[in-house]
Amino acid sequence: MAEKTVSQKTQEIDAQTVSPMMQQYLEIKRQHPNEILFYRIGDFYEMFFEDAVTASRELELTLTGKACGLDERAPMCGVPFHSYEIYAARLISKGYKVAICEQMENPATAKGLVKRDIIRVITPGTVIESSMLADDKNNYLCSICARRSRGRWKAGICFADISTGEAYATELNTEKTGTAIITELCRYMPSEILINPAVLDLKEVTNYIRQHTNALVELREDACYQQSVIDTALCDQFGADWKQTCHFAPDGLVPFAFGALLGYLHETQKHGVDRIKSVQNYADAQYMHLSPVTRANLELTETMRGREKRGTLLWVLDKTETSMGKRQLRSWIEQPLVDSAAINRRLDAVEALYTANVTRADLRDALSHVFDIERLTTRILYGSATPREVKALGDTCACLPSVRELAGSCKAPLLEELSGQIDPLGDIQNLISRALIDDPPANLKDGGAIRAGYNAEVDELRDIMHGGKGVLSQLEAKLKEETGIPKLKIGFNKVFGYFIEVSRSYVGSVPDTFIRKQTLTTGERYITPELKELENKILGANERLLVLEHQLFAELLEAISNQLLRIQRTASAVAQLDVLASFAEAAVQNNYVKPTVDDSDVLTITEGRHPVIEQMLKGSLFVPNDTTLDEGENRMLMITGPNMAGKSTYMRQNALIALMAQIGSFVPASRCHVGVVDAIYTRVGASDDLAAGQSTFMVEMTEVAEILQHATRDSLVILDEIGRGTSTFDGMSIARAVVEYICDQIGCKTLFATHYHELTSMDQDVYGVKNYNIAVKKRGDDITFLRRIVPGPADDSYGIEVAKLAGLPDAVTKRAHAVLRQLEASAPGAHTAMQLDFETVEAYNNPTVPSEVVDKLNTVDIETLTPLEALNFLFELKKALNGSH
Ligand code: ADP
Ligand code: MG
Numbered sequence: 001m002a003e004k005t006v007s008q009k010t011q012e013i014d015a016q017t018v019s020p021m022m023q024q025y026l027e028i029k030r031q032h033p034n035e036i037l038f039y040r041i042g043d044f045y046e047m048f049f050e051d052a053v054t055a056s057r058e059l060e061l062t063l064t065g066k067a068c069g070l071d072e073r074a075p076m077c078g079v080p081f082h083s084y085e086i087y088a089a090r091l092i093s094k095g096y097k098v099a100i101c102e103q104m105e106n107p108a109t110a111k112g113l114v115k116r117d118i119i120r121v122i123t124p125g126t127v128i129e130s131s132m133l134a135d136d137k138n139n140y141l142c143s144i145c146a147r148r149s150r151g152r153w154k155a156g157i158c159f160a161d162i163s164t165g166e167a168y169a170t171e172l173n174t175e176k177t178g179t180a181i182i183t184e185l186c187r188y189m190p191s192e193i194l195i196n197p198a199v200l201d202l203k204e205v206t207n208y209i210r211q212h213t214n215a216l217v218e219l220r221e222d223a224c225y226q227q228s229v230i231d232t233a234l235c236d237q238f239g240a241d242w243k244q245t246c247h248f249a250p251d252g253l254v255p256f257a258f259g260a261l262l263g264y265l266h267e268t269q270k271h272g273v274d275r276i277k278s279v280q281n282y283a284d285a286q287y288m289h290l291s292p293v294t295r296a297n298l299e300l301t302e303t304m305r306g307r308e309k310r311g312t313l314l315w316v317l318d319k320t321e322t323s324m325g326k327r328q329l330r331s332w333i334e335q336p337l338v339d340s341a342a343i344n345r346r347l348d349a350v351e352a353l354y355t356a357n358v359t360r361a362d363l364r365d366a367l368s369h370v371f372d373i374e375r376l377t378t379r380i381l382y383g384s385a386t387p388r389e390v391k392a393l394g395d396t397c398a399c400l401p402s403v404r405e406l407a408g409s410c411k412a413p414l415l416e417e418l419s420g421q422i423d424p425l426g427d428i429q430n431l432i433s434r435a436l437i438d439d440p441p442a443n444l445k446d447g448g449a450i451r452a453g454y455n456a457e458v459d460e461l462r463d464i465m466h467g468g469k470g471v472l473s474q475l476e477a478k479l480k481e482e483t484g485i486p487k488l489k490i491g492f493n494k495v496f497g498y499f500i501e502v503s504r505s506y507v508g509s510v511p512d513t514f515i516r517k518q519t520l521t522t523g524e525r526y527i528t529p530e531l532k533e534l535e536n537k538i539l540g541a542n543e544r545l546l547v548l549e550h551q552l553f554a555e556l557l558e559a560i561s562n563q564l565l566r567i568q569r570t571a572s573a574v575a576q577l578d579v580l581a582s583f584a585e586a587a588v589q590n591n592y593v594k595p596t597v598d599d600s601d602v603l604t605i606t607e608g609r610h611p612v613i614e615q616m617l618k619g620s621l622f623v624p625n626d627t628t629l630d631e632g633e634n635r636m637l638m639i640t641g642p643n644m645a646g647k648s649t650y651m652r653q654n655a656l657i658a659l660m661a662q663i664g665s666f667v668p669a670s671r672c673h674v675g676v677v678d679a680i681y682t683r684v685g686a687s688d689d690l691a692a693g694q695s696t697f698m699v700e701m702t703e704v705a706e707i708l709q710h711a712t713r714d715s716l717v718i719l720d721e722i723g724r725g726t727s728t729f730d731g732m733s734i735a736r737a738v739v740e741y742i743c744d745q746i747g748c749k750t751l752f753a754t755h756y757h758e759l760t761s762m763d764q765d766v767y768g769v770k771n772y773n774i775a776v777k778k779r780g781d782d783i784t785f786l787r788r789i790v791p792g793p794a795d796d797s798y799g800i801e802v803a804k805l806a807g808l809p810d811a812v813t814k815r816a817h818a819v820l821r822q823l824e825a826s827a828p829g830a831h832t833a834m835q836l837d838f839e840t841v842e843a844y845n846n847p848t849v850p851s852e853v854v855d856k857l858n859t860v861d862i863e864t865l866t867p868l869e870a871l872n873f874l875f876e877l878k879k880a881l882n883g884s885h
Pocket of ligand 1: 613621622623624641642643644645646647648649650787
């Protein structure tokens with residue numbers, strides 16, 4: 001009868017009562033209570049007890065049991081070792097961590113219980129297997145250390161990609177450190193976040209992580225942040241002079257965040273820490289400020305709906321040839337520059353590649369043969385690279401001289417510099433091609449990777465083996481002759497090695513010296529002492545050869561690892577070249593121009609297009625539009641026009657063009673002049689807000705508040721139909737007040753789309769406001785969208801016509817026209833009334849009314865005023881009020 005299997009908790013098991021192997025398991029498991037333990041037994045990773053129950057549920061594996069000395073069998077399930085990556089990846093994507101426990105000695109030769117140890121803990125932020133990583137995305141592990149002193153929060157934050165060795169860090173110390181942390185998280189989108197306990201008090205940060213990311217959060221104890229622990233970690237990593245070499249800000253928290261990250265890597269990886277050779281300290285001010293909302297609204301790297309790459313700026317600009325370039329492009333898009341000199345260096349490089357058609361084509365062709373050496377280097381360092389992958393590194397090295405030469409042949413300082421950073425790595429290429437055969441196996445399991453002539457012993461052992469086989473056939477021939485049995489052959493199986501097989505009809509002629517081993521229906525199998533001696537020699541050679549090949553391969557990996565810095569620098573230069581070539585290629589294919597970028601205050605665009613929509617439209621033509629914005633009298637473009645006219649598209653296209661220019665790309669326009677903007681802010685109204693929450697209005701106002709607090713004169717602000725979430729009067733009042741505040745107090749370049757017609761009068765009394773509308777052609781009840789932006793306010797809202805266009809039945813649109821006429825007739829001058837309302841509200845809100853105004857009010861005869869005179873009167877009042885400030 002089968003023993004019963006119940007789910008046992010490892011914590012509750014008395015180790016004395018179980019089998020020795022299970023004792024070993026429990027001991028290891030107790031050090032890793034929070035991870036799913038993959039325990040290697042032969043060709044499988046087995047899971048036991050609660051891990052088995054969890055894994056069988058999550059991975060849909062059959063749950064079995066293993067006798068382990070207890071009354072009940074231990075729940076067990078397993079996965080084949082050669083395909084563990086898929087299973088581990090699935091567990092990790094579901095938020096688990098996986099501890100890999102390996103056999104540390106050969107089970108065949110080990111005496112007693114095989115020694116086992118955890119070689120690595122795989123967590124979302126420490127994955128290096130290419131099958132678990134997206135080629136075109138970095139995978140960041142983040143560490144945040146925050147502290148509050150005198151009511152103010154400070155934080156150090158860093159991001160490291162173990163698979164590529166990149167690391168970035170920055171200090172955050174502002175009025176709103178919480179918001180700043182969120183901005184950084186949006187920039188890097190880490191998959192795992194380490195926090196110190198104090199971060200739990202930064203509710204906005206924890207809420208954000210929970211609601212808007214899939215990142216795994218790892219709370220580290222305060223003990224991990226002790227000065228001595230941190231000093232040791234940094235010293236081990238960067239040497240005793242880390243304080244000088246790392247350039248961390250004095251008295252900052254970055255060392256704590258980074259030290260804790262290194263500590264975590266030490267705990268989980270054997271080699272992960274070696275990969276990080278330096279940290280780049282960046283100040284937020286080095287990059288354009290892009291709030292999380294803006295990144296989402298502008299659809300830089302993923303669409304709002306569906307979160308896909310297709311339909312994003314990344315999608316349009318991605319003409320890269322390498323995975324390294326793809327990741328670099330993404331990070332450039334996520335981090336536009338603000339230093340006009342740096343931007344122009346990139347633009348000049350793109351221009352050089354744009355003009356040199358042949359060189360660009362050759363360069364892209366050379367790049368297309370470049371392997372992801374950045375991530376491969378990590379696997380080489382970990383010792384997990386395969387012979388085929390190492391060969392690919394060798395092949396890549398072979399392309400480097402031509403990449404270097406092509407880049408250097410273009411006369412642009414940045415290209416020449418990158419060219420200089422490419423090390424042709426000829427020594428590594430030589431080493432690899434001497435050591436490995438041309439087409440090495442996918443793994444080293446059966447050997448056969450080392451090239452003949454590389455190592456004398458390998459050659460010798462191979463001779464024995466091959467000679468051995470020759471000897472076998474000689475022996476076979478000899479036996480045939482001696483025994484006179486023609487149907488005699490030497491074979492091999494795993495159970496008893498080499499044997500002599502004789503078919504049934506000749507069994508009678510077999511000599512006594514043959515020892516019978518197995519009876520088959522067709523004949524008998526025998527061995528002889530002579531055969532066994534030969535077998536030992538052959539098998540011994542085979543085994544020794546395998547060990548030797550592993551050893552030589554490990555030495556090869558080690559030798560390559562020692563050149564890590566050179567490979568890393570080369571990889572980084574190649575990635576940047578790939579992006580620059582990609583920009584040039586996109587510019588040629590999509591007909592972009594080089595923008596003029598400087599520190600002026602203008603954004604002037606001639607015939608600008610929306611980079612993404614123009615690609616999506618394909619067949620039909622995108623209508624280009626001009627833009628004139630500055631920080632003076634054209635600081636606020638007030639854009640009106642019916643729904644679907646193209647207001648949102650126009651505003652976004654301007655933001656995207658500025659952003660493209662600042663990442664160093666050419667832009668979709670016939671001419672373009674960008675004065676560097678320090679930030680882009682967007683607020684998209686309720687109607688377009690795809691991620692509309694429960695309290696849309698609250699969300700909207702919070703976002704507007706943020707913009708008003710943070711935008712500077714050098715920012716670019718996009719407000720798309722704000723005030724939609726509330727009643728018309730409230731909405732209009734808020735919109736108007738916001739426009740005034742932005743123009744008078746901030747003075748930044750702003751694009752403002754509104755359906756409140758009444759606001760178009762603001763160009764009269766607020767400096768910097770210019771009216772524009774998107775033209776439509778009206779014939780009878782029908783309208784055609786011209787998609788062209790023209791000066792002046794829209795003359796009508798065309799709501800009913802658009803409704804008709806959308807397919808509302810004629811009867812309904814006719815009736816709507818009738819209702820509209822009635823309304824207009826019964827409320828003449830509705831617009832005027834609306835404006836009166838505003839001015840009174842303003843006067844009312846101003847507690848110190850100057851005497852001049854009081855006098856005017858006392859003398860006016862309201863009874864005799866026409867509406868127009870009333871308006872003018874109010875205008876005078878207002879002037880008097882403003883004049884008195
Ligand atoms: P609005 O914000 O005024 O309601 P949108 O900007 O959302 O209008 O534009 C509606 C649609 O019109 C877009 O999805 C796009 O397909 C098309 N469109 C907008 N601008 C243009 C243009 N300049 N040329 C061609 N099609 C355009
Ligand atoms: Mg819109």
